[in-house]
Amino acid sequence: DAGVIQSPRHEVTEMGQEVTLRCKPISGHNSLFWYRQTMMRGLELLIYFNNNVPIDDSGMPEDRFSAKMPNASFSTLKIQPSEPRDSAVYFCASRRSPNQPQHFGDGTRLSIL
Amino acid sequence: DQQVKQNSPSLSVQEGRISILNCDYTNSMFDYFLWYKKYPAEGPTFLISISSIKDKNEDGRFTVFLNKSAKHLSLHIVPSQPGDSAVYFCAVKPGVIQGAQKLVFGQGTRLTINP
Numbered sequence: 001d002a003g004v005i006q007s008p009r010h011e012v013t014e015m016g017q018e019v020t021l022r023c024k025p026i027s028g029h030n031s032l033f034w035y036r037q038t039m040m041r042g043l044e045l046l047i048y049f050n051n052n053v054p055i056d057d058s059g060m061p062e063d064r065f066s067a068k069m070p071n072a073s074f075s076t077l078k079i080q081p082s083e084p085r086d087s088a089v090y091f092c093a094s095r096r097s098p099n100q101p102q103h104f105g106d107g108t109r110l111s112i113l
Numbered sequence: 114d115q116q117v118k119q120n121s122p123s124l125s126v127q128e129g130r131i132s133i134l135n136c137d138y139t140n141s142m143f144d145y146f147l148w149y150k151k152y153p154a155e156g157p158t159f160l161i162s163i164s165s166i167k168d169k170n171e172d173g174r175f176t177v178f179l180n181k182s183a184k185h186l187s188l189h190i191v192p193s194q195p196g197d198s199a200v201y202f203c204a205v206k207p208g209v210i211q212g213a214q215k216l217v218f219g220q221g222t223r224l225t226i227n228p
Binding site: 004031044050056091099103104106107 | 156157158159214215216218221
């Protein structure tokens with residue numbers, strides 16, 4: 001079984017540029033989560049979707065961040081404009097049902113110069 | 114305000130001995146608890162879980178203990194093997210009543226198994 005697939009694995013870009021992170025969840029999973037991991041704050045939830053609908057975006061740091069899930073097999077996390085403090089590892093995870101564990105992708109390491 | 118705390122950032126254990134990783138939480142309404150393991154440059158991988166109606170769950174070398182009165186969770190690995198060297202995260206899920214299906218993670222403990 002293919003796991004959660006994230007792209008790109010690494011992204012380096014200049015401050016002010018738009019950044020788009022992509023995620024393909026595991027087929028059949030109906031919940032998708034976006035996390036950010038930093039040294040200071042650890043692993044924190046940004047937003048999650050159930051059946052492609054955003055349920056809780058209270059973790060999104062500010063309006064520069066947006067996430068979409070146009071269909072069950074694809075989601076994007078966009079940062080526009082990006083800032084150096086957005087540098088972190090961004091993880092996507094999916095889950096089949098509330099009583100099942102989340103499965104994580106290998107993350108996107110984002111560096112904003 | 115950290116709802117989940119792993120107070121030991123690192124732990125070093127001799128191969129073959131028991132590794133004990135600890136986690137404290139603040140909210141008695143949390144109803145489901147998990148441990149994830151993370152290798153460098155990979156995403157966290159689910160290891161073992163326990164619901165609040167139990168106080169122990171075992172899976173091979175891994176056992177999770179839940180002490181609800183102390184709001185304390187621990188993971189025991191025995192015997193420890195070099196491949197267990199990783200960062201371990203505990204995670205908790207608030208109850209459905211709180212309307213949350215999301216997980217709250219601790220800061221992680223880096224476990225090193227010495228040969």
